[in-house]
Amino acid sequence: MSGWLARHLQALLFALGRLVRAPWATGFTVAVIAIALTLPAGFALLVESASRVSDQAATAIDLSVYFKLETPLPEVQQRAAQLRTRPEVSTVQVITAEQALRQLQQDSGLAAALAALGDNPLPQVISLRPSASASGPAAIDALRRELAAWPQVEVVQVDGDWTRRLTAILALLRRLALTVGGLLALGVVAVVGNIIRLEIHSRRAEIDITQLVGGSPAFIRRPFLYTGALYGGLGAVLAMLLLTFGSLLLATPVSQLAVSYGSHFALAAPGWREFAALLAAGVLLGLTGAWIAASRQLAALHPRFES
Amino acid sequence: MIRFDRVSKRYASGREALSGVSFEIAAGEMVFLTGRSGAGKSSVLRLIALLQHPSRGQVQVLGKDLSKLPQSHIPAFRRQLGMVFQDHRLLIDRSVFDNVALPLVVAHTPLADLDKRVRAALDQVGLLDRIQARPLELSVGEQQRVGIARAIVGRPPLLVADEPTGNLDPQLSREIMALFGRLRDAGATVVVASHDMALVRESGLRQIQLVDGRLADGGVAP
Numbered sequence A: 001m002s003g004w005l006a007r008h009l010q011a012l013l014f015a016l017g018r019l020v021r022a023p024w025a026t027g028f029t030v031a032v033i034a035i036a037l038t039l040p041a042g043f044a045l046l047v048e049s050a051s052r053v054s055d056q057a058a059t060a061i062d063l064s065v066y067f068k069l070e071t072p073l074p075e076v077q078q079r080a081a082q083l084r085t086r087p088e089v090s091t092v093q094v095i096t097a098e099q100a101l102r103q104l105q106q107d108s109g110l111a112a113a114l115a116a117l118g119d120n121p122l123p124q125v126i127s128l129r130p131s132a133s134a135s136g137p138a139a140i141d142a143l144r145r146e147l148a149a150w151p152q153v154e155v156v157q158v159d160g161d162w163t164r165r166l167t168a169i170l171a172l173l174r175r176l177a178l179t180v181g182g183l184l185a186l187g188v189v190a191v192v193g194n195i196i197r198l199e200i201h202s203r204r205a206e207i208d209i210t211q212l213v214g215g216s217p218a219f220i221r222r223p224f225l226y227t228g229a230l231y232g233g234l235g236a237v238l239a240m241l242l243l244t245f246g247s248l249l250l251a252t253p254v255s256q257l258a259v260s261y262g263s264h265f266a267l268a269a270p271g272w273r274e275f276a277a278l279l280a281a282g283v284l285l286g287l288t289g290a291w292i293a294a295s296r297q298l299a300a301l302h303p304r305f306e307s
Numbered sequence B: 001m002i003r004f005d006r007v008s009k010r011y012a013s014g015r016e017a018l019s020g021v022s023f024e025i026a027a028g029e030m031v032f033l034t035g036r037s038g039a040g041k042s043s044v045l046r047l048i049a050l051l052q053h054p055s056r057g058q059v060q061v062l063g064k065d066l067s068k069l070p071q072s073h074i075p076a077f078r079r080q081l082g083m084v085f086q087d088h089r090l091l092i093d094r095s096v097f098d099n100v101a102l103p104l105v106v107a108h109t110p111l112a113d114l115d116k117r118v119r120a121a122l123d124q125v126g127l128l129d130r131i132q133a134r135p136l137e138l139s140v141g142e143q144q145r146v147g148i149a150r151a152i153v154g155r156p157p158l159l160v161a162d163e164p165t166g167n168l169d170p171q172l173s174r175e176i177m178a179l180f181g182r183l184r185d186a187g188a189t190v191v192v193a194s195h196d197m198a199l200v201r202e203s204g205l206r207q208i209q210l211v212d213g214r215l216a217d218g219g220v221a222p
């Protein structure tokens, strides 16, 4: 067991030594791998951040029922009372035209201009929130149609519509991230595979001699596999740095943008879980590339004996 | 230990390097393989070490019919065999120590033993003081002795040496032959290809003589 460990440690250190001795070549390869890992990971992080917002919003779909301007308030209040008795409605709130106007005057700072209008241009509104069990798209749509058919009603607006659209867009983006991620993963495998192929070529004499003294295929393959795994691992570490740096750089402008839309959207910074996943992906991809190259190349090599 | 039965070897170029060669070498025996340049000595050693297959005939080594040895058994087979190459075959970017240690490393020898045995092997070829040198910093004769140290370091039951003294002075050549003799006395089978006839005669050992890919008349001369 300890011999086994020592052998692997030795192969790892040997592979690491080789990478360190060619810092430029190693750096370029690691950078390519890091970029290939950063793109889908950053994309995924963005989608996750957005879906957290949409999850919060999804439970808060509101319907605003705008009444025709001439509708008297008691009629509206009667309608509200009617709605409160229905099981699929959880809360009902009447916003009178006066309240709305006062609110607008306060918020907009257009008090003088609005006062000059004389007549209140705002309608009476019932704001209602469906109960959780009636928040499905079909139920909401049915409710919206019913309310819109009332003679006093001008229009019914579903305020949560954008969250549904967002959810659909996010599902699309998630799939896109997976596709792009899959393609770039293949790219990492190809890059590492090609590097290992070249490395095997340049160390042909060494491989020959090792075979001549009885080195098993596993023994000969081992340092190349470690090299591939190291490339992938180092690429993941660099990708993580890029992601952290990128999220720090974007965090402030993104939250400013979000606040201006009245949202709590915040860019998720990558954490240990993301790092572990990225590292595992990098190592696995590097290993795969190295394995494919080593199996193909070493199978093709046979020791020659020239004298 | 080694048995050639009507072995022929024709290379891809069409040249027949060996034609119907048959001989036997007993376990614990030390023999010379002699013949002029191009006679087929290296070809015989390559067949013994399973570096190539015969075109016809059967080769048995260490009790195994090599044509029936599965690919996966070849590394283990080679670990039982120490080989000195005519062109040394050293790793030029590794130290003398690393070169000699290679057969022990691939055989997963514990590190503690490894150091001791590499030093002992280098001591036997008189190169202990060059242990950290790189092969290209050595003379050709010194490189050859590194190759010899690498072949004996694993104490293989079969030692196959292709012109091991080709670049050595007579004094060193005799010392290497004495070393091989001691390995034979310890139980190893030793096959040495050489065209140094003085050395062969001086040793008084059996020689298998090749002439243009065939055994010289009678095949085996004393």
Ligand SMILES: Nc1ncnc2c1ncn2[C@@H]1O[C@H](COP(=O)(O)OP(=O)(O)OP(=O)(O)O)[C@@H](O)[C@H]1O
Pocket (backbone or CB within 6 Å): A307, B011, B012, B013, B015, B016, B017, B035, B036, B037, B038, B039, B040, B041, B042, B043, B044, B086, B195
């Ligand atoms: N790979 C090869 N392809 C074609 N012909 C070869 C090959 N190897 C050797 N030969 C030919 O086979 C013959 C025997 O070669 P071999 O190397 O066995 O001779 P040798 O006795 O070891 O000679 P030397 O004493 O010069 O080393 C030679 O004529 C050589 O040209």
Ligand SMILES: [Mg+2]
Pocket (backbone or CB within 6 Å): A307, B041, B042, B043, B086, B162
């Ligand atoms: Mg030869």
